[in-house]
Amino acid sequence: MADIYLALLHYPVYDKGYKVVTTSITNMDIHDIARSARTYGVKRFFVVTPVRTLRALAEKILDHWQHGYGSVYNETRKDALALVALTDDLDRTIQAIQQETGERPHLVATSARSGGSRATFAQMRRKVEEAGSPLLFVLGTGWGLTEEVLERADDILEPIKGAGAYNHLSVRSAAAILLDRLRGAR
């Protein structure tokens, strides 16, 4: 079984008008995605932002749940948030995984937009089941990862298809479904 890593990018991502922006860190994103990550055996969940003050804020929240009152109040939350790491950008995230595993991770971008060449969930699930290189799945906040990030990925995963054309899941829901499709009990 290959190791799975997740990264939530706050830059570079699109806004509603397809301008490249930096989004704010959202407390609920960290909690929800960390809990899903813990549920599905993710090795580490990187919250990625170039904004130093936002990383400091996130650090403070994490500290509350790791060492403060939160750690006593809710142990399951502590377990989930122990997976979270804060990084500046995608390159340093890749470096962190390389340091942890000795291998460069296979970079998989996610997108709600369909396009030319997309890896299917079935293909990606098989890749996870093989004992290959670690896999880093990158999720975008805002209106999604920029073309620049998609272009440097080894694979772009197909969009999550529901029952129709509507494709506006929250990133929290998309992360949950992604992990269930990759590693949920069948």
Added chain:
Amino acid sequence: MADIYLALLHYPVYDKGYKVVTTSITNMDIHDIARSARTYGVKRFFVVTPVRTLRALAEKILDHWQHGYGSVYNETRKDALALVALTDDLDRTIQAIQQETGERPHLVATSARSGGSRATFAQMRRKVEEAGSPLLFVLGTGWGLTEEVLERADDILEPIKGAGAYNHLSVRSAAAILLDRLRGAR
């Protein structure tokens, strides 16, 4: 294909110490679950609370996205939130579906706890694929639906299993995974 309805119960649910409580309505629950509901073709998403002032607050938020500035700012959010209805309790939720469809819905409770007799996701997916009665899936806030709710359900769905024993998904993530397992493209 059977019609799917969702209900998010704020009472009666357990708190951390298994006391029966009423939880507060959370803005993020409404948005995230409505977006997942729209993605997977759910007919209506009921937000259920006996607290009149919280229903009024939710009504105000919904109005912002249905008719206020939100409806112009973000049309996809408007589409999702158009699915939301506010009800007092489970009985009135069932009545509303009966009025809408002329049929009493098949009541399916969800729980993160395993127990005696649980319907599997595969069984429930088949039930959805048949053109039978409407199905009402009930999700609990807090620490989950009380025994009383589980007992009156026609079926209790098996817990979502990830890669280990940890079973503390957010209700937003659980709703997303539930819908994907029932109706996601395969």
